[in-house]
Structures are given as structure tokens and as C-alpha cells.
Amino acid sequence: MGKKYYVGIDLGGLNIKGGVVDPKGKVLSFASIATEGQKGRDHVLDRIAALVEVAREQAGIPPERIAGVGIGSPGPLSIKKGLIYEAPNLPGWTNLYLAAEIQKRAGYPTVLENDANAASLAEAVAGAGKGLPCMLMLTLGTGIGGGIVLDGRVWHGADDIAAELGHVSICHSGRRCNCGSIGCVEAYASATGVVKRTQEALRAGTRSSLAKGSKNDLSEVAKEDKCRHVFQVAKQGDRLAAKIVADTIVYLAAAMASLINTFNPDMIVLYGGMTKAGSQLFGPLRKEVARRCFKVGAKRCKIVRSKLGGHAGVIGSAISAMHLLGKA
Amino acid sequence: MGKKYYVGIDLGGLNIKGGVVDPKGKVLSFASIATEGQKGRDHVLDRIAALVEVAREQAGIPPERIAGVGIGSPGPLSIKKGLIYEAPNLPGWTNLYLAAEIQKRAGYPTVLENDANAASLAEAVAGAGKGLPCMLMLTLGTGIGGGIVLDGRVWHGADDIAAELGHVSICHSGRRCNCGSIGCVEAYASATGVVKRTQEALRAGTRSSLAKGSKNDLSEVAKEDKCRHVFQVAKQGDRLAAKIVADTIVYLAAAMASLINTFNPDMIVLYGGMTKAGSQLFGPLRKEVARRCFKVGAKRCKIVRSKLGGHAGVIGSAISAMHLLGKA
Numbered sequence: 001m002g003k004k005y006y007v008g009i010d011l012g013g014l015n016i017k018g019g020v021v022d023p024k025g026k027v028l029s030f031a032s033i034a035t036e037g038q039k040g041r042d043h044v045l046d047r048i049a050a051l052v053e054v055a056r057e058q059a060g061i062p063p064e065r066i067a068g069v070g071i072g073s074p075g076p077l078s079i080k081k082g083l084i085y086e087a088p089n090l091p092g093w094t095n096l097y098l099a100a101e102i103q104k105r106a107g108y109p110t111v112l113e114n115d116a117n118a119a120s121l122a123e124a125v126a127g128a129g130k131g132l133p134c135m136l137m138l139t140l141g142t143g144i145g146g147g148i149v150l151d152g153r154v155w156h157g158a159d160d161i162a163a164e165l166g167h168v169s170i171c172h173s174g175r176r177c178n179c180g181s182i183g184c185v186e187a188y189a190s191a192t193g194v195v196k197r198t199q200e201a202l203r204a205g206t207r208s209s210l211a212k213g214s215k216n217d218l219s220e221v222a223k224e225d226k227c228r229h230v231f232q233v234a235k236q237g238d239r240l241a242a243k244i245v246a247d248t249i250v251y252l253a254a255a256m257a258s259l260i261n262t263f264n265p266d267m268i269v270l271y272g273g274m275t276k277a278g279s280q281l282f283g284p285l286r287k288e289v290a291r292r293c294f295k296v297g298a299k300r301c302k303i304v305r306s307k308l309g310g311h312a313g314v315i316g317s318a319i320s321a322m323h324l325l326g327k328a
Numbered sequence: 329m330g331k332k333y334y335v336g337i338d339l340g341g342l343n344i345k346g347g348v349v350d351p352k353g354k355v356l357s358f359a360s361i362a363t364e365g366q367k368g369r370d371h372v373l374d375r376i377a378a379l380v381e382v383a384r385e386q387a388g389i390p391p392e393r394i395a396g397v398g399i400g401s402p403g404p405l406s407i408k409k410g411l412i413y414e415a416p417n418l419p420g421w422t423n424l425y426l427a428a429e430i431q432k433r434a435g436y437p438t439v440l441e442n443d444a445n446a447a448s449l450a451e452a453v454a455g456a457g458k459g460l461p462c463m464l465m466l467t468l469g470t471g472i473g474g475g476i477v478l479d480g481r482v483w484h485g486a487d488d489i490a491a492e493l494g495h496v497s498i499c500h501s502g503r504r505c506n507c508g509s510i511g512c513v514e515a516y517a518s519a520t521g522v523v524k525r526t527q528e529a530l531r532a533g534t535r536s537s538l539a540k541g542s543k544n545d546l547s548e549v550a551k552e553d554k555c556r557h558v559f560q561v562a563k564q565g566d567r568l569a570a571k572i573v574a575d576t577i578v579y580l581a582a583a584m585a586s587l588i589n590t591f592n593p594d595m596i597v598l599y600g601g602m603t604k605a606g607s608q609l610f611g612p613l614r615k616e617v618a619r620r621c622f623k624v625g626a627k628r629c630k631i632v633r634s635k636l637g638g639h640a641g642v643i644g645s646a647i648s649a650m651h652l653l654g655k656a
Contacts, residue, residue, distance in 0.1 A: 076624075134486060148590070150478070157592020158462060158628045167589040169620065170511075172498045172582035181585060181620045183498075254500035257509060258586060261495040262476070264485020292497065292509045296404075300486045 004067040005059070006321045007052050007108070010115065010313030011073045013037060013089025016044075017310070018051040020059035020066070021318035025126025027311055029058035037090045044090065045098075049105035068109040069102060070321030072118035072313045079160045079324065082112045111324040117154045117163060118316030119306070120147020123269045125319050127307040132266040136259055137306075138165055138252075140274035142224075143178075144186040148263075153323060166190065170254040185255035189248045191227035191273060198230050198244050208240035209233060216241075231277045249285050256285075257292035260301050271306040278305075332395035333387070334649045335380050335436070338443065338641030339401045341365060341417025344372075345638070346379040348387035348394070349646035353454025355639055357386035365418045372418065373426075377433035396437040397430060398649030400446035400641045407488045407652065410440045439652040445482045445491060446644030447634070448475020451597045453647050455635040460594040464587055465634075466493055466580075468602035470552075471506075472514040476591075481651060494518065498582040513583040517576050519555035519601060526558050526572050536568035537561060544569075559605045577612050584613075585620035588629050599634040606633075 003022065010017040012035060019030040031054050037044055052069055076085045082099025103110040113121075120137035129135035129149070139145040146165025148155040155162050166186035167179050174183030175193075187193050198218060202211050209216040210233055221229045234241035256268055274281060282303065290298040308315060331350065338345040340363060347358040359382055365372055380397055404413045410427025431438040441449075448465035457463035457477070467473040474493025476483040483490050494514035495507050502511030503521075515521050526546060530539050537544040538561055549557045562569035584596055602609060610631065618626040636643060 146590075150483070155478070155591070157625075158594050159592055159624050161622060161624055162590065162592035164589040164622060164625075167622070168586040169498060169582045170500045172578055179622065183582065250500055254497045254511065258496040259590070261492040262474075262490065262587070262590065263483070264487055264490035266486050294489060294492060294495070294507065296487050296489055297485075297492075 003065070004322075005061050005065055006067055006318035007055050007069045008118075008314035008316065008318030008321070009048055009051065009069060009071040009102075010118070010317060011035070011048070011071055016048060016051055017314050018048075018055040019311070019314040019318070020055050020061055021315050023322060025122060025315050025319055027315060028061065029055050030311065030314065031055055031058060035090070041090075041092050041096065045101050045105060048102055052102070052106040052108070063107070066108055068111065068321040068325045069106060070111050070113055070118070070317035070319070070324070071098060071102060072113050072115040072317035072320070073098065075114050076161065077112055077114060079112055079114070079156060082110070084112070109321075109325050111321050113154070113317055113320035113324070114147075114160070114163075115313055116145035117147045117156070118320055119271060119308075119312035120149050120163075120269070120316065121154050121319050121323075122308050122312040122314075122316030123271075123306055124149035124152060126315055127312065128269050128304050129267045134263055134265040135267045135269060136165070136263060136265050137269040137271055138256070140190065140252075140270060140272040142190060142192050144190045154320065165255070165259065168255045168258055170251055170258075185251055188251040189255075191224075193251075194230055194244060194248055194274075195226045197247070198226075198240070201240055201244070206240050209236075209238045210241060227274065228276065231274075231280060235280060245280070246284070249281070249288050253285060253288035253292055256289050256303070260289065260293040260297045264297050265301050267302045267304065269304055269306050271312065275305045331393070332650075333389050333393055334395055334646035335383050335397045336446075336642035336644065336646030336649070337376055337379065337397060337399040337430075338446070338645060339363070339376070339399055340443075341415075344376060344379055345642050346376075346383040347639070347642040347646070348383050348389055349643050351650060353450060353643050353647055355643060356389065357383050358639065358642065359383055359386060363418070369418075369420050369424070373429050373433060376430055380430070380434040380436070391435070394436055396439065396649040396653045397434060398439050398441055398446070398645035398647070398652070399426060399430060400441050400443040400645035400648070401426065403442050404489065405440055405442060407440055407442070407484060410438070412440070437649075437653050439649050441482070441645055441648035441652070442475075442488070442491075443641055444473035445475045445484070446648055447599060447636075447640035448477050448491075448597070448644065449482050449647050449651075450636050450640040450642075450644030451599075451634055452477035452480065454643055455640065456597050456632050457595045462591055462593040463595045463597060464493070464591060464593050465597040465599055466584070468518065468580075468598060468600040470518060470520050472518045482648065493583070493587065496583045496586055498579055498586075513579055516579040517583075519552075521579075522558055522572060522576055522602075523554045525575070526554075526568070529568055529572070534568050537564075537566045538569060555602065556604065559602075559608060563608060573608070574612070577609070577616050581613055581616035581620055584617050584631070588617065588621040588625045592625050593629050595630045595632065597632055597634050599640065603633045
């Protein structure tokens with residue numbers, strides 16, 4: 001018997017990415033297709049199954065050497081059941097046994113994994129945190145997701161809902177979070193939180209080049225670019241934008257210090273749009289984290305940007321399949 | 329070969345407890361002696377070694393069936409090196425290779441473990457969380473300690489300083505903590521924090537039966553009883569005391585909700601003086617935690633009082649020895 005390979009699928013609202021991955025996390029093929037969610041559930045399921053075949057053929061691997069398929073999907077979901085309770089970006093995807101549906105269509109054993117967990121696992125196996133005993137990840141997007149990889153395995157928790165690291169509280173009586181709780185770091189430091197705090201300040205009359213009609217008018221920027229815009233305007237010396245960025249760093253640092261004091265991890269990887277700010281984010285963030293946790297823990301824990309970027313979901317989903325099918 | 333036994337030692341500033349424990353966490357003998365730290369380091373080391381023998385004899389186990397000794401000690405310490413960096417309650421205990429010293433004196437392989445980790449492990453192996461895949465513990469004393477047990481093993485982290493759960497932040501710009509950070513739950517909800525907040529309110533002139541010269545004058549109560557006193561006076565309807573207790577519950581709940589969203593644990597065990605408040609603490613705490621974390625996680629995670637109490641340190645230290653010596 002030769003080496004076994006896995007197909008990783010990264011299921012998003014806009015695109016589905018897929019590729020063949022070897023047991024060490026090396027990508028042998030990679031493809032991305034539109035999700036076309038508006039055409040209905042069965043259409044998307046067929047597209048996923050077709051992508052599995054495309055990825056396999058591109059990699060030149062015969063079917064008998066594909067050991068399984070892993071699908072990384074946004075939650076909430078049950079890994080044990082291969083069940084998606086709800087997919088917010090895909091209409092009609094309620095209580096769908098996604099793993100079984102793909103297994104039926106593609107013909108390979110298939111498992112489900114949370115997308116942030118999958119990306120974290122990829123970084124821990126083949127990316128920034130390769131081989132480290134304890135690596136955490138924060139995905140900084142419109143929300144904040146997380147992943148925990150301990151001794152090379154995703155920590156799933158009792159109900160597969162561990163690592164909701166965006167819902168670590170940084171303020172016992174702070175902002176309401178979408179999740180229903182109070183003071184979650186997501187409510188402050190996600191792109192949504194950054195934009196919201198900026199808009200609140202502008203509405204309150206704070207002078208800024210981000211104000212309506214000013215040079216950097218925030219309301220003229222597309223929604224998904226607003227957070228990045230605030231970071232860029234901060235660099236140009238706008239005081240409000242600089243304050244918003246500085247506060248964002250304090251909020252992230254408070255959550256990360258809690259995680260460092262909890263896990264004493266080797267590394268925290270940051271992933272997602274906000275990390276494009278580069279040294280504007282990482283420099284002051286590392287300093288602020290060090291102020292807020294035990295010295296030994298701060299010294300140990302590297303804070304770095306994701307290395308695998310857009311490939312992390314595919315790689316991690318494949319490695320998840322290897323781990324979860326290996327267990328079964 | 330018959331069954332192997334371990335001696336657990338729970339090293340405190342006032343007392344040293346010791347006992348023989350079987351691999352399932354059953355206590356075969358238990359003894360407690362004064363630490364006599366003021367008589368110097370060597371004196372205490374000799375006492376620990378003597379206690380190992382006393383515990384063994386009391387249990388009626390021959391020396392060849394004692395597989396090792398585990399010592400639970402307050403940190404900071406290195407488990408890998410068996411080294412105590414500093415023992416705040418024991419003068420002159422700086423950079424002491426405690427495990428090697430006891431091994432030399434008592435003649436058994438000896439390992440060191442953080443005391444809160446040891447107590448947590450005991451509860452996970454033989455106590456309230458027996459057999460659960462994920463159990464966390466918070467020790468509510470003059471400070472707040474913690475322990476994390478995953479799949480039956482203590483999570484130590486990269487430098488043996490994981491599980492500093494008292495230093496999970498609940499307020500990004502809150503109270504200064506003794507550790508140097510900001511907003512740690514210990515600064516609010518430890519016995520020290522409870523008393524401090526009460527005294528601040530009294531100094532600010534808040535009316536209360538806890539005020540100087542009043543019926544429940546807090547300043548007349550011994551230091552170690554002050555926190556309990558506040559809880560008792562709250563029960564009698566004192567508004568300030570009731571507010572302090574209610575706030576304490578919010579602070580603890582914020583930290584616990586963060587931990588539940590992070591680990592999706594089966595159980596959080598509370599340990600230490602404050603848990604004597606019983607339903608006055610646990611009832612409202614369970615409700616407040618449920619308000620602050622994901623529903624599935626809140627439903628899963630039992631919040632209970634330690635079952636092993638004063639025996640937890642001895643049992644856990646012995647089990648730690650079994651795990652750590654088994655690995656080596």
C-alpha cells in the first residue's frame with residue numbers, strides 16, 4: 001500500500017475551495033469554485049462532490065489512494081454526527097447531514113470540522129506553528145473565531161463547540177455581544193466592532209477625517225473595507241482612527257493575555273483581514289500582551305501571522321479527516 | 329508484582345499533609361503535621377521525608393511497593409526540574425530542587441506538582457469530576473488558583489505555568505492585580521478582593537452594618553474570616569454586603585463563561601473557603617454563568633463544589649507522581 005491522501009474542502013458562502021493533501025499537510029492540488037448557494041442545497045452538494053473529483057484528478061492520485069474527505073464549514077455543527085445545524089450564509093441549510101451527503105455523492109468516507117478549527121490545525125501541522133505542543137489561533141474577520149490545537153490535535157470539547165475564542169469576555173459589564181453575552185472580545189475587536197466604535201464616535205461628533213464629507217469619509221467605503229480603512233487612516237495621523245486602533249489592540253491583548261495565562265501556549269496565530277495591517281498591529285499588540293500576562297508565559301508565546309493564508313482551510317480539513325477517520 | 333502505591337504530599341505554609349494513595353485515588357492513610365518553616369529549610373525537608381515513612385507505615389504497605397512520591401506545592405515551580413523557584417510562605421526556599429532533596433532523604437522517585445493542579449487532578453480522577461474528559465477547577469482562597477484536566481491529565485503548558493485561572497481578565501481597564509496585570513478575576517473575586525471592595529465602599533461612606541462601630545463591624549473580624557463574614561452579613565439583609573456578594577458572582581461568572589466558551593468543559597469544580605457559602609454562591613452563580621455563555625456549553629458544564637476537600641492535595645499529588653513517573 002502506498003501513501004494515503006485526503007481531500008480537504010473549505011466551504012464558504014461565496015467560494016468552495018478544495019485540494020488533495022498528504023499526511024504532512026502538503027498540498028498536491030488546489031481549486032476554487034463559486035458556491036452558487038442561491039441555486040439550492042442539492043446544487044451545492046453536487047458541486048462539492050464534483051470538486052472532490054477535480055482536486056483528485058488534478059493531483060494525479062487514483063481513487064483507491066484517497067482515504068477520505070474533510071469538510072471545513074462555519075458552525076454551529078456536530079462533528080460526531082457530521083451534521084450542520086445551520087449555515088448562516090447558505091439558505092436552506094438547516095439540520096443537514098453534510099458528511100453523509102458528500103460521502104454518498106463522492107464515494108469516500110467524509111467528516112465535518114469547524115472551519116476555524118480546521119485552519120488552526122493546518123497552521124499547527126504545516127504552518128506557522130508546525131510541531132508546537134500548544135498553538136492557539138484567532139481569526140479576525142467580521143467576527144472573531146478561534147482554534148485550539150494541543151499536542152497536534154484539535155481540542156473540540158464535550159459538544160464540539162470549544163474554542164469560541166471570540167467569546168472570551170474582556171469586560172464583565174461591557175458591550176452586548178451578538179451571542180447574547182456581555183463584553184466578548186468579538187464585540188470590540190472584530191472588524192464589525194472596530195467599525196461600530198468608529199461610527200459611534202463620529203455620531204458623537206468626534207472630529208476626524210473619517211467624518212461625513214471629510215477627506216477619508218468612512219461612509220463612502222464599502223462595508224467589508226471599512227475596518228481596513230480605519231487602520232489606514234490611523235497611519236496618516238488621524239487622531240480618532242489612531243485611538244480606535246490603539247483601543248482595538250488593548251481589547252485583543254486582554255483576551256490573548258487571558259488565553260496565555262490559561263494555556264501557557266507556545267504560539268498564538270492571528271488569521272484574517274485585520275492581520276494585513278502587519279507591524280501596525282503586531283508591534284504594539286505584542287507589547288500590550290506582555291504587559292498583561294506572566295512574564296514567562298509572555299516570553300514563551302510567539303504572536304505571529306498565519307503562514308498558510310487561503311490554503312489553511314483546505315489543508316486543515318484534510319488533516320482533520322485523517323485524525324477523525326483514524327480514530328473511528 | 330502486586331499493585332503499586334504512591335505517597336502524596338500536600339505542602340502548605342502551616343501544615344504538611346501526607347498519605348498513601350492507590351492508582352485509582354483511594355486514600356489508604358492520611359496524616360497532617362505542622363510545617364515548622366521557621367526552623368529552616370533542612371528541618372522541613374526532614375519532616376517531609378519522615379511524613380512519607382509515617383504515611384507508608386500507617387497504610388501497612390512495604391517500601392518496595394511504593395512506586396514514588398508526589399509533592400504538591402505552591403508555585404512558581406518547574407515540574408520538569410523538580411525545582412521550586414520561590415515558596416512565598418517558606419522563608420529561604422529559593423531555587424530549591426525539592427524533588428531531588430526528598431528523593432535523597434526518603435529513597436523513592438519523587439516529583440513536584442503545582443498544588444492547584446494536584447487538587448484538580450484528584451477531583452478529576454477520584455472526586456466530583458471522576459472520569460470526565462474535561463474538568464476545570466477554580467480554587468477560591470486569598471488568591472484564585474486553577475487547574476485544567478483534559479482526558480485525565482493535567483494540562484501544564486510549555487513552562488508548567490498553565491491554568492493560572494485567577495488571572496483571566498474580566499476587565500480590560502479594571503483593577504490592578506498583584507501579578508502586574510489589569511482586571512484579573514483574582515483582583516475582584518478572591519477573598520482578598522471581596523474584602524478590599526467592601527472596605528473601599530465603607531471608606532467611601534456607604535451605610536452598612538459592616539461599618540466601624542456597627543453591629544457587624546468588619547474591622548473586628550480576623551483577617552482570614554472577613555470574606556466569610558461579608559457573605560454571612562449579606563444573608564442577614566445588609567444591602568452593601570448583598571451588593572458585594574452579587575458583584576462577586578458576576579465577576580466569577582464572567583471568568584467562568586470565558587472558560588466554558590474556550591474549553592466546552594464537562595465540569596467546573598470550585599474549591600476553597602468561599603464555597604462554604606453553599607447555595608448562596610452556587611445558585612446565583614449557575615444562573616449568571618448561563619446568561620454569559622453559549623447555551624449548549626452552559627447546559628453541559630456542571631458547576632459543583634469540590635468533593636475531596638482537604639484530601640484533594642494529597643490524592644492529586646500521588647496521582648501526579650503516577651502520571652509523571654509513568655511518562656519518564
